[in-house]
Amino acid sequence: MPALNANVLTLADWAKRLDPDGKVPSIVELLSQTNELLMDMQWIEGNLPTGHRTTVRTGLPTVAWRLLNNGVQPSKSTTAQIDEACGMLEAWSEVDKDLAMLNGNTSAFRLSEAQSFIESMNQEMASTMFYGNSGVAPEEFTGLSVRYSDPTASNGSNVIDAGGAQSDNSSIWLVTWGGQTVHGIFPKGSKAGLIHEDMGEVTVETTAGIAGTRMRAYQDRWQWKCGIALKDWRYVVRIGSIDISTLAGGTPQDIVAFMIKAIHRIPNLRLGRPVFYMNRTVFQYLDIIRRDTVISGGGITYDTVDGKIQYSFRGIPIRLCDALTETETLV
Numbered sequence: 020m021p022a023l024n025a026n027v028l029t030l031a032d033w034a035k036r037l038d039p040d041g042k043v044p045s046i047v048e049l050l051s052q053t054n055e056l057l058m059d060m061q062w063i064e065g066n067l068p069t070g071h072r073t074t075v076r077t078g079l080p081t082v083a084w085r086l087l088n089n090g091v092q093p094s095k096s097t098t099a100q101i102d103e104a105c106g107m108l109e110a111w112s113e114v115d116k117d118l119a120m121l122n123g124n125t126s127a128f129r130l131s132e133a134q135s136f137i138e139s140m141n142q143e144m145a146s147t148m149f150y151g152n153s154g155v156a157p158e159e160f161t162g163l164s165v166r167y168s169d170p171t172a173s174n175g176s177n178v179i180d181a182g183g184a185q186s187d188n189s190s191i192w193l194v195t196w197g198g199q200t201v202h203g204i205f206p207k208g209s210k211a212g213l214i215h216e217d218m219g220e221v222t223v224e225t226t227a228g229i230a231g232t233r234m235r236a237y238q239d240r241w242q243w244k245c246g247i248a249l250k251d252w253r254y255v256v257r258i259g260s261i262d263i264s265t266l267a268g269g270t271p272q273d274i275v276a277f278m279i280k281a282i283h284r285i286p287n288l289r290l291g292r293p294v295f296y297m298n299r300t301v302f303q304y305l306d307i308i309r310r311d312t313v314i315s316g317g318g319i320t321y322d323t324v325d326g327k328i329q330y331s332f333r334g335i336p337i338r339l340c341d342a343l344t345e346t347e348t349l350v
Contacts, residue, residue, distance in 0.1 A: 055338040056145050059294045061196045062203040062211050063248070070104040071204040071248045104153060105206050105246035106160040108143060110136055112239040113223050119237055129237055133215070136241050140213060144243060145342035149192070160246035163192065167257040168350055174252040177284050178350050181277055183262030188347045189301055191258040191274070193281040193335070197291025200254035204246045216240040254291060256281040259350030266304045274305050278332055293335045298343040305337075306330075 065071035078097035085091050112132060119128045151162035170178045196202060205211050218238035225232045249255065258277045266274075278295065285293065297305070330337040 056148065056296065056340055056342075057141075059194075059196055059292060059336070059338065060148075060203050061198070061292070062205060063198060064209075064211070065103075065105065065204045065207050065246075065248075067102065068207050070102060070206060070246055072100055072102050073248055073250050074098050074100050075250065103204060103246055103248040104160055105204060105244050106147065106151070106153075106158060108140055108147075108243040108245070110140060110241040112136055112241070113236045116220060116235040116237060125237075129239070133239065136239070137213065140241060140243055142342065144245060145340060148247065149190075149340075149342055150344075162247070163194075163249075163255060163257070164190070164347070166249060166252070167255065167259075168348075170350060177252065177256045179256065179258045179277055179280055179284075180350055181258055181261045181273065183260035183265065183349060185262050185264050187263040187345050188259070188349060189261045189263060189298055189343055189345045190347060190350075191261065191278065191281070191301060192296040192343075193256040193258075193278075193285065193293060194296065195254035195285055195288065195291035195293045197254070198250075200251050200291040201247060201249050204248045205244050209244050212243065214242045216242075253284070253286050256284045257350070259347065261301060263300055263345050266301070274301070275308060275332075282333060282335070288335075295332060295335055295337045296340040296343065297337070298341060298345065299339060300345060301343075302330075302337070302339055 063071070075098065076096055077099045080096045081092070081094035083091045114129065114132055119125045122128055147159050147162055149162045150164050151159040152165050153159050153161045154165070167174065167178050169175055170180055172178070194201060216239065218240060220235055221238045222233050223236045223238065225234055258281055261274070261277075281295075282288070282293075
């Protein structure tokens with residue numbers, strides 16, 4: 020795989036950069052361990068306070084063969100600007116001080132509670148990455164499913180219909196991460212990844228019991244400003260309408276054929292970092308095929324990196340993503 024562009028970093032890369040107070044935001048490392056999507060997704064600081072503006076070429080200049088003593092008309096390319104917006108995901112935690120002190124280790128209790136917030140925000144971000152729709156929920160950023168939903172649209176060549184006809188459908192995504200293809204964004208001047216602010220011990224108003232009463236509590240604030248910028252639609256492919264009931268019926272062989280088709284939709288795999296994403300059910304049936312085709316050389320291989328088995332298809336990593344549902348509408 021090509022080396023990462025110096026300006027396109029993963030959250031783990033951003034985490035290694037010091038905060039203004041000299042501390043490393045190591046919380047991002049925890050985040051990347053709970054979602055395989057974040058091991059691949061690359062991030063760029065936006066050039067707008069609320070997102071990122073990209074310029075894409077929409078037309079090439081006209082060229083012509085010229086005869087001697089004859090001229091050629093001047094021409095030019097055409098471009099368009101696209102504004103990608105970020106969403107602001109936020110949560111607050113308030114834990115009764117005396118409750119936190121019951122087990123004698125307040126720090127461990129608060130860390131345990133913090134991990135649940137990390138996981139919850141992580142799952143919400145991954146879900147929005149695929150299913151976010153700012154047209155319906157303006158507080159969200161627009162995910163990939165809205166952008167790749169119609170095989171007859173201008174980007175329809177990258178929407179592959181797997182032929183499902185039931186209501187239990189899912190998708191496989193081939194995403195080529197890169198600075199010139201598709202990447203995550205965060206607003207200009209803000210921090211990358213999940214921000215944790217420890218508010219310490221405060222007095223809060225309780226809602227349980229007698230209204231208007233007070234108690235001392237440990238308060239934490241969580242925030243994640245993020246979005247995606249799709250610079251070149253040709254570098255994302257959706258295999259939609261994968262019928263789960265059909266797979267369960269014993270005909271999963273088509274998955275491999277669709278994945279091969281998806282690879283051939285990408286103009287240049289070396290321009291970014293291509294990765295396949297699918298949920299556990301789809302991966303299960305792909306794994307059944309893999310059991311036989313590893314021996315016969317069908318393209319799916321076992322790779323071991325630092326003791327962890329990595330799955331790939333024709334050299335492209337396969338990642339699990341539980342955010343991909345099995346109740347998608349047909350493409």
